[in-house]
Amino acid sequence: MLYGREAERAAVAAVLARAWEGRGGALLVRGVAGIGKSELLAEAARRARTAGSEVCVLRTTGTEAESVLPFSGLHLLLRPVLTGERLARLPGPQARALRGAFGLDEASPEDRFRIGLAVLTLLSDLAAEQPVLCLADDFQWLDPSSAEALLFTARRLGDERVALLLAARDGLPGDGGPSPAPGVPELRLDALGPAAAAELLADRAPDLADGVLATVVERTAGHPLSLVETVRSLTPGQRAGNVPVPAELPVPARLVEAYRARIEGLGPAARTALLVAAAESGGELRTVLPAAGALGAGPDGLRAAERVGLVTLTDAVVAFRHPLVRAAAYQGADPAERMAAHRALAEAGAGRDPDRTAWHLASAASGPDEEVAARLSRAGESAWGRGAFAAAVAAHRRASELSPLPLDRARRLLSAAQISVVTGRIAQADGLAREAMELTEDRTLRAWLGMVRGAVEDANGNPRTAAYLLLDHAEPSAGGDSGPVVPMLVLAARSAWAAADGALITRVGEVAARVRPEQPATAALSAMAALVSGVARLATDPHRSSAAPVADLNGPVASLRSFVDEVRGRNPGSHLLRLLAVDCAALTGDDDAALGLATAEAARCLERGTLLSLADVLRVLGDVQLATGRPREAAATAAEAEDAAGSTAEAAGPLPARRLTAVADRIAARTAALAGDEEKCRAALERSGGEDSAAVLALLDLGLGRPERALRRFGDALRGGAPAAVALLPATGDLVEAAVRAGRPGLAAGQLAAFTAWAEAGGQPWATAVALRCAALTGPEETAEEGYAAALGRHRVAGRPFEEARTELLYGEWLRRARRRTEARPRLRNALEAFERLGAVPWAERARGELRAVGGTASPASVARPDPLAALTPQERQVVRLAAAGAGNRDIAARLFLSPRTVEYHLYKAYPKLGVGSRRELAALAAGFGGPLPDLR
The missing domain is CATH 3.40.50.300 (P-loop containing nucleotide triphosphate hydrolases)
Structure with missing residues (x-):
């Protein structure tokens, strides 16, 4: 009560x-x-x-x-x-x-x-x-x-x-x-007030003298269990006030001792039975009774404990009256008694639950024992297989402690460290790997441990240190037995890219080229290095022969695309190879491949709990969604990142959560840049850590009519060397337009030469279209119209509506300057409508101004087109899109980590906002949802 x-x-x-x-x-x-x-x-x-x-x-x-x-x-x-x-x-x-x-x-x-x-x-x-x-x-x-x-x-x-x-x-x-x-x-919960404490004592000890009651309340500071146990410990004379109450009364830190005293009052058999029950949390009598019996304690022991109010018994389970009773029963026994209880429980439960048995055996071990260590290691593998990552780490850690040989100890610590690093528990992984390093000189094992240490450094924001560490471990293995060399090189490459260090990227490529036998992944890593060096040559020497630029990049881009095709066709089990394929698809500008690979890998990362990788994949996914005109899907990706951060911070620590929220902020910054919202853009960039801030802010500046400032941002960024030039290839259209509008087109010549060669080598329609547009913008007036027309032809199959609208706008502006007003109007109207659909406010204003200048007006659809999803919350949008694609409530719930009832509630709220009453009517609105519906296959 x-x-x-x-x-x-x-x-x-x-x-x-x-x-x-x-x-x-x-x-x-x-x-x-x-x-x-x-x-x-x-x-x-x-x-x-x-x-x-x-x-x-x-x-x-x-x-x-x-x-x-x-x-x-x-x-x-x-x-x-x-x-x-x-x-x-x-x-x-x-x-x-x-x-x-x-x-x-x-x-x-x-x-x-x-x-x-x-x-x-x-x-x-x-x-x-x-x-x-x-x-x-x-x-x-x-x-x-x-x-x-x-x-x-x-x-x-x-x-x-x-x-x-x-x-x-x-x-x-x-x-x-x-x-x-x-x-x-x-x-x-804090202590009871004096009145409530007095009421409790009056009910529990009606014979307590008033003065004694006040003393007990004061000395226990109103702690409920202290009140009860103190009164229980008083003699009749003390309760009546005839004998002084002791100065030392039970306090919270000593409550377990009070229960221990009551347990000590039981007979040996009852104490043993209580200990066995305390060591078996499930309390199942089918396990507890045989184990207690093996130690000489029958059912009568538990009944005795029940009579004094320490436990309750049902037909199948023994339950402790209070968690402190369990703690007192377990902690009050000496180590030998606890070990015997666990040993008996292991024998009683043998065959029913191998993992539980292994843990009981581990608790019963008095020193190193390889058989027990091996069983516990298998329990760790079982826990990993069930997604119980913390339990898996604990099992491998304890198995290491029980291993007689240093090599086995190191091997089991490695298993614990690998699980820790892939699930984002970075500090734990670092400690485990360092401990294991001290135990072994085995080269292969140390290489795997070096891979963990490299991943730790990268996760901690030290990508250059990570790349050097990984390369130092990978290089000695490159020419012979590859061991972990390929995954180490993949990690080293990703770290080198994060560090924007061209020399390190080149070194990764050189080491990868020496790996035998050659593998698709090592060929891709070598191609990455070749791409960087090729872009660097072109960016610094834009006047090479017309054939040379494409020749510089044809081979690397073909190798990267070949690796992407291989991964998409084979779907390898290696998480790192799939991540590398996502990177390669992005490097070649292949939107379809990047979108497909990133979407599939994000689902895998969520399921496996590989949260740092999830952040990397969602970053690529959000970028491609925005580039391909799917702003609402990008907003859903941002919401997914934030939800994953909130759902997993307590399990994996703050680092993965920070990386995931940075993805959401990155998407918000790019969306705000497109919309011309400078305050939101800068705030989101600051929260995200400022990654890729040059390209984002340059787009913002360009939209707001500040080409000189945009050009300076690109110039500062390109001083970062070849990796920066590669990273900024997709933003080359922005750089070229900024340079032309600032009256300094020559400043973009090198990057444009590299981009043009890259676009031709990759053959992606959007890139070819932007290259043609840039050529029209920077070339002779007499070839401009041909260039714009050719660019629009490629845009029609490219799937990047913002870039297409910009080409329409530039073409329309060129036609206006040529006094061809009638021909300019449809171009400018198309641009305006596309910009408005995409929320590109300053670009829409520019197109509207140009349209007015040629005597045109916006079409009624452009002026008053309603956004069917504008009134929905982000969660409602996700549910509605899936429902419109034909998914049932349970399927939607599984995809979005909701209950079916919550899905039903979101649809109930969304239908009136959309003006529909059924899924059939909802599907009819799908054309207005912005971008294709999800693929439910």
Whole structure:
């Protein structure tokens, strides 16, 4: 029973009331041990049961002993509702993921987010029948995989009849530390006031003298469990006030000792049975009773503990009255007794759960043991396969500690470090790799460890250091057994590009050329280096013979395109090779390939939790979406990046979240530059770290009529050398226009020569069109019209509407200057309509002014064309686009990490805004959605 706590009860009641109305949510209750968190959760359960309608109450409790067992807490929570019928109602991939998490089916690392989604769908399905209350006590000890799945769910309960209450223990009063559930609203429990404390004591100890009651309240500072345990410890004379109360009373840090004293009052068999139950968090009697029996403790021991109020027994489970009782039972035993309990549990559970057995054996080990280490290492591989990354790292780490040989210790530390780095736990990966380096001189193993160290340096913002470190490890292996040389070179190349260091890119290419046998990836890396050197030669010597420029770039571009085609056709298992293919597609200007590869890889990164790579892929995806006239899809990509950052920050730390939010800011900056919104553009660039700021700000300047400033930005950026020249190839049209409008076309000659050769070598229609436009803009007047017309011909199949509109605008301006006003009007009107569709405000104003100058007016469609999606929220836009493409609610939910009920709610809100009443009518609006609908195959 709760005493006082009116405000806290009201806060919990409000969460429940909103949830029962279909506005679900979560609440984290925090406070020191014994402050009343468990009792508040129990009060919530009582309130739910008396709310007037039947409520499904699900419970779990974290335990320190089993915090390394993946999904153990989640299984305890969902066990009452995990029926075959219920699982069968989940979408197939989600059902398989949840079964895999619980060891009931094959599992895959790609299931990581499907597990959270499966929990959300399962709870949503339950909530369609009755309200659901989920309670998770001692959340700070819940295994990380379960915690991540519950937090994923907590952020998506807004449209569900589900309430999630978490309780987490703080160390000391007032010392909460970082939240174990970031983003979940908190309710902090403090000490009881004097009146509530006195009421509690009056109920629990009616024989307590008034003076003694006041003394106990004062000395325990209103701590509820201290109050109860203090009174329990007093003698009858002390309670009556005839004997002085001791000066030293139990305080929160010593509450476990109070329970230990009660446990010590039991017989040896009961203490042993309690210890075994404490070491097995699931509390399943089918495991606890045989294990206790093997140690000489029968069922009577647990019944004795139940009689004194320490545990409760059902037909299948033993549950501790309070988490502190479990802690006292476990921590009060000596190490030898705990090891014996774990050994007995391993034997009792053998054959049912190999991973749990391995952890019990590890807890029972008194020193190095290769057999146990090997079993625990397999448990780590199993956890990785189920997407339980923190558990996988913990298993490999502990397996290393149990390994007798230094080489095996290093090998298992490497496994832990590799999982840490790909999931964004950078500091952890660095520590593990450094520790392993001290244990081995094995060249291949040290090379793999060097690869981890290089990835750590790159992630920490030191790409040049990373590239040097990776090359130092890769070079000795290039001529013989390749080992990890290819993935190391891929990482080195990406770091060298991030550092914009042409010499390092060249060195990567040289080392890649020595790898035997030659592989598609090494050929692509060599081609990258050749592309950089070729562009550098052309940019610094634009007057070479007409054949030489294309010859300089034909070979490298062909090799890069060949690698992209190979990856698209073969879909290799290597994550790094697929990332390299995304980079190569972007380097060759192949929009279709970049879009397809990046979209597919983003989905894989989300599923596997490879968050740093996700940021890289979404950056390319957003760039291509904006370039190809898909601003709303780019906005959805930005929303996806922000959502991934918020959903995973607590699991992987702040670095991946910062990278992901930088992607969203990069998209916002480019969108604002197009719209001519200088304030938003600069603010977003500052938040993003300023990557590619020269090209973005130059576009902004050009749109706002500041060509001289744009030209200076390009000049400053190109002083960065060959990598900068390559990076700025897609912005060459901006540079050329800025130079011409500033009256200094010669300043763009070198970059234009490189771009023209690159465009011809790649054969991409958009690039060829921009090259023709630039030639028309900078060439003789007598060839200009032919150039503009040829450019527009290529634009028709290019898929870059902004570039096409700019060519229409420049052509229309040229026609106006030639006094061919009638011919200029359709060109300028086309430009205006395209700019308005794309939200390119200053460009539309320029086109409108030019159109007026030739006596033209905007078409009615241009003036009053409604945007069918303008009234929708970003989430509603995503749902509507997928629904219009034919996806069902469950398919949409799986794609967007929502529950089907939330999808239904978004459609319910979107239909009136769009003026439709059905999916059929929604599909009819698809032509106005801006860009093609998603491919649902």
